[in-house]
Amino acid sequence: MAKDKTTFVCCQCGNDSPKWLGKCPVCGEWNTYEEIVVAKTNSSQKLTGLSNYENQKSKPLLLNNIDSGEEIRINMGDGELNRVLGGGLVPGSLILIGGEPGIGKSTLVMQTVLKLKNYKTLYISGEESARQLKLRAERLGTEHANLYILCETNLEAVFSHINNLKPDLLIVDSIQTIYSERIESSSGSVSQIRESAAAFLKFAKATSIPTLLIGHINKEGSIAGPKVLEHIVDTVLQFEGDQHYMYRILRNIKNRFGSTFELGIYEMRQDGLREVSNPSELLLTQNHEGLSGMAIAAAIEGIRPFLIETQSLVSTAAYGTPQRSATGFDTRRMNMLLAVLEKRAGFKLVQKDVFLNIAGGLHINDPAIDLSVISAILSSSLDIPIEREVCMSGEVGLSGEIRPVNRIEQRIQEAEKLGFNKILIPRNNLKGSDKNNAQIQIIEVKKVEEAFRELFG
Ligand code: TYD
Ligand code: MG
DSSP, X not given: OOOOEEEEEETTTOOEESSOOSBOTTTOOBSOEEEEEEEOOOGGGOTTOGGGGTTOSOOOOOGGGOOOOOOOOBOOSOHHHHHHTTSSBOTTOEEEEEEOTTSSHHHHHHHHHHHOTTSOEEEEESSSOHHHHHHHHHHHTOOOTTEEEEOOOBHHHHHHHHHHHOOSEEEEEOGGGOBOTTOOSOTTSHHHHHHHHHHHHHHHHHHOOOEEEEEXXXXXXXXXXXXXXXXXXXXXEEEEEOTTSSEEEEEEEEETTSOXXXXXXXXXXXXXXXXXXXXXXXHHTOOOTTOSSEEEEEEEETTEEEEEEEEEXXXXXXXXXXXEEEESSOHHHHHHHHHHHHHHHOXXXXXXXXXXXXXXXXXXXXXXXXXXXXXHHHHHHHTOOOOXXXXXXXXXXXXXXXXXXXXXXXXXXXXXXXXXXXXXXXXXXXXXHHHHHOSSEEEEESBHHHHHHHHHO
């Protein structure tokens, strides 16, 4: 019997190598190479057999003759999901939805397919029993007459069911549970994931049936069997949030059919996920009149502006080494901001514990929230509340300068829309004419000291 051809793949970055390596030359990780079977050796597939290519269906087209007409998109019945996908689901696309266990991936997908009543859907579950899925569907409170559940993890068996059933939409929950008999390693290993994902890709492309894969994210925050899977699929969506909070963000990390800056926000409720079309409501529900340690940032995530609360608590350190902890914000960046505060505002934070939290359990990458982070810390340290009608936006540099941020007009508009009276923005960020048209009072600041004077007098 011909020996199977194998190769070695780095589980971290997906790099291929013909032999095993201790350290990956691409990503620098140790011990990440795993042997995988590429394909059964088949002499008829050898490149020398040129005659194989004579019956090819594909042929070169002149660029000028290609029709660039509107692509058909399937409306998912969910505004947030449609937007994140770049306007709906593209037929024949392979989509990966990644997220930590328990974050709500199965709920999101189940809720979505329940809305697509005209599509004969096959939901392959390798994690939950048919009964559990039924209970979830009941909890979500909608019916679907054409939704089939298949509890199966064997790839070959899955495909034989697909051939019999001929669904219009395929869901695989989760890709890590699927295994192929052709490969010896256990399910969830890189070789199994790669084999199964490649099979679903081939299926999606050959039949134009859109396929959604659900994938778990490991502790480091990457999708298990990470890059390997990301390379294969067309679109990668990441579902994130803090399990103890109700808000969830759906982020697009890779999209062959649209931009990757889109972002969807949901609220997890008893009866499923609710779209949050106005993200600033995350903030507006809270009343923090008279409380110190709160500052409101006009942030932009994806392409949407919203206002978000940064909360801080500064207290005297009980033990020798002060604690520094941030939720929803990079701790290293917070330490940098503390150093700026120490140097520029002369506050002795050495003997203080500092805790920082972004409201709603969201993780914000926008550097423009720096100014609100530093102001919230100072407000807590001084125990002086910041006025409720004030919000701010600005990146803070090492020397305490406040640097311009992108799309400042949108941030100001959002703050104005939500009834704020005053916004602190970086100097020279806004062109002169726009300033005079605004209802909201715009205060331009160049250094953190100026901002502090404005906020705390
Ligand atoms: P689930 O979709 O099973 O997560 P994943 O597939 O990502 O592992 O959702 C898990 C959590 O969501 C679980 O703790 C229960 C909660 N949940 C709700 O709060 N409301 C709901 O309507 C549903 C179906 C689940
Ligand atoms: Mg699940």
